[in-house]
Amino acid sequence: MLVIKGLKAKVEDKQILNGIDLEIRSGEVHAIMGPNGSGKSTLAHVLSGRPGYEITGGEVTLDGKDLLSLSPEDRARAGVFLAFQYPVEIPGVNNTYFLKAALNAVRKSKGEEELDAMDFLELVKAKLKPLKMDEAMLQRAVNEGFSGGEKKKNEILQMAVLEPKLGILDETDSGLDIDALKVVADGVNALRSKNRSFLVVTHYQRLLDYIVPDQVHVLAKGKIIKTGGKELALELEEKGYGWLTGEKEEAKR
Amino acid sequence: MKAKTQEEPVEKVTSEEYKYGFVTDIEADSAPAGLNEDIIRFISHKKKEPQFLLNWRLKAYGQWLKMKTPEWAFVQYPPIDYQDIVYYSAPKAGPKSLAEVDPEVLKTFEKLGVPMEERAMLAGVAVDAVFDSVSVGTTFKKKLGEMGVIFCSFSEAVQEHPELIEQYLGSVVPYNDNFYATLNSAVFTDGSFCYIPKGVRCPMELSTYFRINAAKTGQFERTLLIADEGAYVSYLEGCTAPMRDENQLHAAVVELVAMKNAEIKYSTVQNWYPGDKEGKGGIYNFVTKRGACRGENSKISWTQVETGSAITWKYPSCILQGDNSVGEFYSVAVVNNMQQADTGTKMIHLGKNTKSTIVSKGISAGKGQNTYRGLVRIQPAAENAHNFTQCDSLLMGDKCGAHTVPYIEVKNNSAKVGHEASTSKIGEDQIFYCQQRGLSKEDAVNLIVNGFCKEVFRKLPMEFAVEAQKLLSVSLEGSVG
Numbered sequence: 232m233l234v235i236k237g238l239k240a241k242v243e244d245k246q247i248l249n250g251i252d253l254e255i256r257s258g259e260v261h262a263i264m265g266p267n268g269s270g271k272s273t274l275a276h277v278l279s280g281r282p283g284y285e286i287t288g289g290e291v292t293l294d295g296k297d298l299l300s301l302s303p304e305d306r307a308r309a310g311v312f313l314a315f316q317y318p319v320e321i322p323g324v325n326n327t328y329f330l331k332a333a334l335n336a337v338r339k340s341k342g343e344e345e346l347d348a349m350d351f352l353e354l355v356k357a358k359l360k361p362l363k364m365d366e367a368m369l370q371r372a373v374n375e376g377f378s379g380g381e382k383k384k385n386e387i388l389q390m391a392v393l394e395p396k397l398g399i400l401d402e403t404d405s406g407l408d409i410d411a412l413k414v415v416a417d418g419v420n421a422l423r424s425k426n427r428s429f430l431v432v433t434h435y436q437r438l439l440d441y442i443v444p445d446q447v448h449v450l451a452k453g454k455i456i457k458t459g460g461k462e463l464a465l466e467l468e469e470k471g472y473g474w475l476t477g478e479k480e481e482a483k484r
Numbered sequence: 485m486k487a488k489t490q491e492e493p494v495e496k497v498t499s500e501e502y503k504y505g506f507v508t509d510i511e512a513d514s515a516p517a518g519l520n521e522d523i524i525r526f527i528s529h530k531k532k533e534p535q536f537l538l539n540w541r542l543k544a545y546g547q548w549l550k551m552k553t554p555e556w557a558f559v560q561y562p563p564i565d566y567q568d569i570v571y572y573s574a575p576k577a578g579p580k581s582l583a584e585v586d587p588e589v590l591k592t593f594e595k596l597g598v599p600m601e602e603r604a605m606l607a608g609v610a611v612d613a614v615f616d617s618v619s620v621g622t623t624f625k626k627k628l629g630e631m632g633v634i635f636c637s638f639s640e641a642v643q644e645h646p647e648l649i650e651q652y653l654g655s656v657v658p659y660n661d662n663f664y665a666t667l668n669s670a671v672f673t674d675g676s677f678c679y680i681p682k683g684v685r686c687p688m689e690l691s692t693y694f695r696i697n698a699a700k701t702g703q704f705e706r707t708l709l710i711a712d713e714g715a716y717v718s719y720l721e722g723c724t725a726p727m728r729d730e731n732q733l734h735a736a737v738v739e740l741v742a743m744k745n746a747e748i749k750y751s752t753v754q755n756w757y758p759g760d761k762e763g764k765g766g767i768y769n770f771v772t773k774r775g776a777c778r779g780e781n782s783k784i785s786w787t788q789v790e791t792g793s794a795i796t797w798k799y800p801s802c803i804l805q806g807d808n809s810v811g812e813f814y815s816v817a818v819v820n821n822m823q824q825a826d827t828g829t830k831m832i833h834l835g836k837n838t839k840s841t842i843v844s845k846g847i848s849a850g851k852g853q854n855t856y857r858g859l860v861r862i863q864p865a866a867e868n869a870h871n872f873t874q875c876d877s878l879l880m881g882d883k884c885g886a887h888t889v890p891y892i893e894v895k896n897n898s899a900k901v902g903h904e905a906s907t908s909k910i911g912e913d914q915i916f917y918c919q920q921r922g923l924s925k926e927d928a929v930n931l932i933v934n935g936f937c938k939e940v941f942r943k944l945p946m947e948f949a950v951e952a953q954k955l956l957s958v959s960l961e962g963s964v965g
């Protein structure tokens with residue numbers, strides 16, 4: 232499904248990604264862990280086409296098609312979804328309206344019929360339930376005044392509605408208490424299927440107790456320095472990153 | 485592998501050609517260029533005006549000669565040569581009904597999306613369309629007439645209801661009010677007149693479409709709207725103008741009078757030609773709009789969406805005379821490219837328990853300069869007056885500007901006056917967030933801008949809100965990728 236080969240990227244003349252190789256097959260969940268500043272968010276942003284990054288090498292394909300030449304919206308329509316580390320507020324724009332516009336843009340690009348307001352409301356309410364979100368949130372402005380947890384849940388709601396091929400979660404666990412973490416993880420797990428893959432970026436092992444990955448990669452200084460199974464996460468939890476990066480231990484949970 | 489860049493500046497989204505750029509060729513029956521007493525007599529004579537009106541015009545002209553162009557607004561433009569302006573021009577054939585209207589004119593309205601017959605009927609809107617300086621058609625007049633509502637061109641009102649004109653003209657904006665209003669008082673050619681009698685709720689939205697046409701023709705519209713005791717009216721004013729190479733002056737005056745328990749809703753969508761990317765050829769829009777809440781419990785609401793003009797200088801205001809009267813001002817002003825807008829309102833509290841609300845949303849793109857200028861004055865007799873002002877600016881790109889100039893004068897200690905202001909930049913991160921969910925960049929910008937303007941759009945009549953959103957996207961959207 233997703234193939235990344237030798238991906239290098241710069242931000243403001245600073246080389247951040249130094250050649251990343253990664254392959255995620257259909258239905259797999261891969262976790263990316265690593266110290267702060269190692270380039271995890273950069274990878275998520277480059278994959279989803281955020282402006283401001285210069286790709287200096289490598290290639291990325293989704294189902295065999297070049298991803299990097301697509302606009303951000305075309306990547307989204309092709310099935311790439313990014314759950315933001317810091318979800319963005321859009322004042323005055325109704326959450327339901329936003330989500331409906333997004334879904335219909337995606338559907339339209341696939342030649343599918345657009346949903347009307349009634350059908351959409353039914354759909355979104357069904358998706359809302361398992362996330363234990365209040366229906367009133369649908370009528371509020373996108374992320375405006377949402378608590379940290381509400382914002383993260385809202386991201387998962389959007390993902391559930393848009394049903395992407397590839398879900399990239401950027402530190403979705405950060406700022407969540409244990410109950411919210413479970414709800415969010417359940418939401419993600421409910422979306423797991425043989426046709427959908429996930430790239431789960433996290434700083435802590437905790438999330439991976441709930442969303443159990445097929446593979447774990449350690450990113451440091453813009454390179455994947457180790458890959459293993461789900462046990463690797465536990466090992467990292469115990470030992471920190473220092474033994475891999477050869478640097479001083481960094482703050483643990 | 486080649487280096488790819490994902491950078492795409494916001495500015496690209498904000499360039500869009502003016503969509504209504506075309507010119508109708510109608511032979512104009514014009515006065516020679518220039519301004520003097522003879523020209524004023526010519527206008528008055530052409531319009532067969534009563535003596536009192538000619539006298540009023542001449543008084544204004546005399547006053548105007550002594551006045552200076554105001555320079556306090558945050559706008560810049562070369563001096564206007566008032567002797568180079570044609571003060572009277574009219575389509576040659578004087579049509580009396582729609583059937584007689586020059587097909588060219590009708591075609592123009594079609595292009596603007598104003599097919600008078602069908603759309604006016606369907607929308608239940610009575611249209612008093614002003615083409616250049618002479619009204620060419622009025623619909624729904626009969627139905628309104630049965631209720632005692634007078635809705636006609638200003639010239640017609642001068643002929644049919646001179647006593648109302650004499651009573652109310654200049655009673656809100658006096659002939660010597662300010663430079664542009666005084667000029668208008670001397671040379672105004674036409675406009676709309678509306679009178680809603682006691683206790684009548686006008687059953688339909690009343691609307692005028694304005695349009696500048698003949699080259700170098702200054703437009704000096706005069707609108708007078710009176711809601712008598714207990715009356716209600718919602719009035720829509722909208723316009724677009726054709727592409728032009730020379731600046732055109734537009735100095736209108738609008739006077740509203742609301743008597744006891746009366747309510748006037750006045751909504752404007754303004755889309756005069758803003759000039760090209762260098763700012764060449766746009767309309768100068770110097771307007772004086774003022775409403776008097778003369779009676780107890782009266783209410784006047786101004787809602788405006790300003791997307792056009794090279795320069796906008798406009799402060800729809802309310803004089804809250806009657807006790808418990810209410811004034812509202814809801815505004816969206818957009819400037820793009822080289823446009824300049826200095827706009828806002830004045831709320832003058834005279835009566836007890838008077839309330840005013842000001843919500844101003846300024847959007848600046850390109851090299852546009854947007855200034856909010858607002859006065860809230862609480863006079864000594866205005867016990868328990870309330871004002872709330874909210875002033876938000878949205879910047880698109882970093883070559884534009886937003887400025888907020890509030891004046892607050894409180895002469896009664898019981899007053900409650902609140903002011904909130906914010907300036908934000910349309911975020912690359914907001915646009916990317918929308919794109920990441922599958923929306924195009926254009927749709928993303930529209931969505932964000934519409935969200936920003938929501939409180940104002942909510943105040944517009946439904947039909948108009950849709951049109952306003954379209955105009956906004958025309959003004960801001962562009963050729964993306």
Ligand SMILES: Nc1ncnc2c1ncn2[C@@H]1O[C@H](COP(=O)(O)OP(=O)(O)O)[C@@H](O)[C@H]1O
Pocket residue numbers: 242243245247265266267268269270271272273274
């Ligand atoms: N816009 C930017 N300008 C300059 N440096 C940046 C920018 N964005 C990220 N960086 C730098 O890139 C590195 C990787 O950041 P990031 O991908 O956010 O790391 P992570 O998500 O792993 O914590 C950091 O050193 C960060 O300071």
Ligand SMILES: [Mg+2]
Pocket residue numbers: 271272273316402
């Ligand atoms: Mg990060």
